[in-house]
Amino acid sequence: MHRRSFNRLLGAGATLAAMPGLSRQALAADPLKVGFIYLGPVGDFGWTYQHDAARKAAVEKFGDAIKTTYVENVPEGPDSEKVLADLASSGHKLIFATSFGYMNYVLKAAKRFPNVYFEHATGYKRDANISTYNIRFYQARYVQGIIAGALSKTGTAGYVGSIPVPEVIQGMNAFMLGMQSVNPKAKLKFIMANSWYDPPKEGDAAKALMDQGCDIITQHTDSPAPLQAAASRGIKAFGQSTDMAKFATGTQLSASVDVWGPYYIKRIGDVLAGKWTSTDTWGGFDSGMLGMSPFANMPPALANQATAAVEAIKSGKNKVFTGPISDQTGAVKVAAGVSMDDGALSGMQWLVQGIEGKLG
């Protein structure tokens, strides 16, 4: 899927490659140059859009003290290393790589440019000059599950997944647990689109789920296509990454909203103050990095219930993955009263009982 923008990428790469001469003359008083590489187009109204909104928030905050550059549509392959190197050699001191698949290329680039700070979103490999950061998306999934459990008449919801990596599995499991908290018999079906962004296929997957009796749709892919597919059948659905309400009037119940701004502002501030260190951040509702768009198209009592659930998670009262939790085979994975630790969570490879279908 990511080959699509190769031409534009090459164009961007060429521009950047032409710039290194400038950076060598850079003076200490010059603004801090911050680079961003994006997986999709800034206008995808999903993942990349939210990262770019955060970049703009940082620009607003720091004004002339920083200068930002972004390269969009960067494939998760060897080309990303070239883009990272171009940014590093053209004077960018802090670079945000905003997709999981850049991980190994960030690692290589960080070795070549030990004086540049790298920030890698959703990854887990760190180094002296690489930090990682992520959002606890599963917290919002749990709240979505509560809403789905209360609204679903068939008791079955459908999950349009992307690729069965732990982040997506956490999302499905949290959604299922939320649903079961209001309807113990609830079921969840899922279809993996095998892509983060393939609108026709995402829409088809949503249709196939609705054909199998799912009357609430949620998605872990980046386009509004599943939401639109649900709207065409008069079924309610959740948006992803950003508020997608305008794509399907009267359809969106809520959307998980990724808020990277506070993190970007903090990290840029750290570099400006000369106190950047390698860290691992996994922020949820409490950190301000995760939000939910207004609860809509549901009875007010349910909206209140959802708001209360957000508050309970925010205060730490509800840790989402608290036992007893059994997997699909019925084996107890989390004992009663115990909460999963982050290590076990980030390597999650099993599905909660009640989810139908196998991880391929």
Added chain:
Amino acid sequence: MIELLVNLIVSVMAAATPLLLAATGELIVEKVAVLNLGVEGMMLMGAIAGFAVAHETGQLWLALLAAIAAGMTLSFLFAVLTLTLQANQTATGLALTIFGRGFSALVGAGYVGIAAPTLPKIHLPVLSDLPFFGATLFSYDPLIYLALILLAATAYFLTRTHAGLILRAVGDQHDAAHVLGYRVIRIRYLAVLFGGAMAGLAGAYMSLSYTPLWAQDMIAGRGWVALALVTFAAWRPFWLLIGAWLFGGIMYLSLYVQGLGVPVPSAMLSALPYVGTVVVLVLISRDHRRIRLHRPAMLGRPFQATN
């Protein structure tokens, strides 16, 4: 079970439509012995042109016209390069696809993530409410019917009309056609333009009905599938229809089966529509005599009038 059948038919009809539209156009192009590999690029241009005009004006018929015009513009470029200037058709077609992908992304940059009006589905007073047949026959949007009508008209045109005979003659023996006084280049121009118009329409179907939004590279290889269908159907309209339905059907079932929880890796299921369609059509078309009968003899060969 009945419900599954209804859903399957509805999904297949929708998934087959962009393939049918583009493949019908390419069939005419190849029947005059021109090979235009730029279908994917023309579809993308049609998709963004249709979407942009629908968004700006709110007029769907204007959007469809814009998509047709966009496809024709690109195909005209192809015709000038390959028919008048005698450039290599394969290379030019590939260049057209690469150009279409890049240019549509550039033009479409401002249209990502916004909404536009979508093609409405028809609703006939009694017919659309019939059980089973209402949903499977009488409740589609107009382009789905148009695709079928155009395919039938094309089949009729090729085999039952004088003009169709001339068109095939140009594809099978351009020198003879020229000697008989037919304007080979002009006929090829018209066929290539028709192919462009159909590809543009197919693109508009994607961005205005199938997935009503603009996303970069949203055709996702359907142009190539349409091209392959023409060859594997051995240039026969009826088999085009079967191939398109087959592809749409396997595409839908591969997703549906995943929802049922069949333990097959999803990546494998994703490949199934492509593999399945090719295998079936190759099996159907493996009769060499029949392929020779329908394959335009001059396919890909340039023509230069020698007087």
